[in-house]
Amino acid sequence: MHGRAVAANPNVKLIAVFDPKAARAKALARKYGARVSCNMQEVLDDPRVDAVHVLTPPDHHIKTAVASLKAGKHVLVEKPVAWRANDIKRLQSAAEKANRVCMPAHNYIYNPSLQRAKRLISEGKLGRVASLWVLYNIFHPERVAAIYGGVLRAVCVHHAYSLLYLLGRPSRLTATASKVHYRELTCEDQAMIVCQMPNGVIANLWCSFAAKDLTSDPWTVVYKVLGTEGGLSYSWNEAQYEDDRGPGWGLPCYVESFRNEVDYFINRCVLGGEPPLSTLADALDSLRIIEAAERASSNKAQVETIQYDT
Numbered sequence: 041m042h043g044r045a046v047a048a049n050p051n052v053k054l055i056a057v058f059d060p061k062a063a064r065a066k067a068l069a070r071k072y073g074a075r076v077s078c079n080m081q082e083v084l085d086d087p088r089v090d091a092v093h094v095l096t097p098p099d100h101h102i103k104t105a106v107a108s109l110k111a112g113k114h115v116l117v118e119k120p121v122a123w124r125a126n127d128i129k130r131l132q133s134a135a136e137k138a139n140r141v142c143m144p145a146h147n148y149i150y151n152p153s154l155q156r157a158k159r160l161i162s163e164g165k166l167g168r169v170a171s172l173w174v175l176y177n178i179f180h181p182e183r184v185a186a187i188y189g190g191v192l193r194a195v196c197v198h199h200a201y202s203l204l205y206l207l208g209r210p211s212r213l214t215a216t217a218s219k220v221h222y223r224e225l226t227c228e229d230q231a232m233i234v235c236q237m238p239n240g241v242i243a244n245l246w247c248s249f250a251a252k253d254l255t256s257d258p259w260t261v262v263y264k265v266l267g268t269e270g271g272l273s274y275s276w277n278e279a280q281y282e283d284d285r286g287p288g289w290g291l292p293c294y295v296e297s298f299r300n301e302v303d304y305f306i307n308r309c310v311l312g313g314e315p316p317l318s319t320l321a322d323a324l325d326s327l328r329i330i331e332a333a334e335r336a337s338s339n340k341a342q343v344e345t346i347q348y349d350t
């Protein structure tokens with residue numbers, strides 16, 4: 041997805057790919073006319089490299105992103121930016137010291153429909169917002185789910201940064217999670233977080249890897265915002281085409297979220313000096329929400345107050 045997005049942006053070119061699994065690096069590099077690097081240092085030492093996309097599993101994000109910033113590169117780092125919220129502080133100070141952009145790859149909000157949603161909400165077109173609903177469902181066999189782990193960490197971070205972007209910071213939440221479909225894995229395969237905003241808005245965030253929702257095959261992603269004078273609804277089903285080769289299942293809302301995010305990173309942030317739509321501070325607060333949800337769900341859905349740094 042990142043390879044396609046970079047190839048589609050006329051201001052950038054993929055220069056080098058590093059992956060400890062060399063065959064993977066080779067396949068990607070060949071596709072986009074880049075070279076394969078034997079290690080990360082080789083990428084960082086290359087003066088032609090201005091920006092690094094950190095697409096490793098989450099436990100390598102911080103180390104790779106900090107090293108890239110120290111080498112003077114701009115960084116786009118996949119979600120969740122870190123496993124622990126506090127680790128993001130290291131990234132914030134590295135980005136500040138290096139005076140380089142470090143943008144969380146919070147791709148879902150780079151869809152124009154969500155940007156319109158935010159504008160309509162802030163213009164008051166919906167009146168007083170009463171509730172937000174984010175429904176996410178995709179059926180994952182255990183071998184796929186094993187790459188990602190429990191849905192609270194792996195997926196609900198999309199819900200959390202979307203909530204911060206659209207409506208701001210919730211003050212407290214409760215959450216519940218369960219395992220319906222996995223046999224071997226011990227982590228949750230579905231979860232629900234209910235957040236209360238200081239102004240009374242209730243945000244309902246649902247995520248599941250457990251169910252086959254054939255009514256919107258293969259993937260359900262629905263956002264709804266309801267207000268006293270109107271509502272808005274946005275779904276990834278708004279356009280779909282046959283795409284057996286993947287990896288975007290012919291869902292342009294998904295495929296284009298990467299293109300929009302990469303365009304924003306390059307054109308608006310790196311070249312234009314603008315901040316991203318979702319910052320490292322938002323990534324940190326998203327993880328504060330997830331950590332509070334984990335505490336709540338392991339504590340019989342107790343209500344948790346969320347402590348923010350910002």
Ligand SMILES: NC(=O)c1ccc[n+]([C@@H]2O[C@H](COP(=O)([O-])OP(=O)(O)OC[C@H]3O[C@@H](n4cnc5c(N)ncnc54)[C@H](O)[C@@H]3O)[C@@H](O)[C@H]2O)c1
Nearest residue numbers: 058059060061064095096097098100118119120145147187
């Ligand atoms: N934004 C989205 O919609 C979205 C979707 C899927 C995955 N992701 C995120 O993207 C990241 C990667 O997920 P994936 O599904 O591609 O996982 P994956 O396991 O398929 O790929 C990760 C790759 O990183 C390589 N790798 C491991 N350690 C490395 C290192 N130190 N340096 C360089 N490469 C290293 C692995 O060999 C592997 O090829 C994760 O953070 C995941 O959460 C985001």
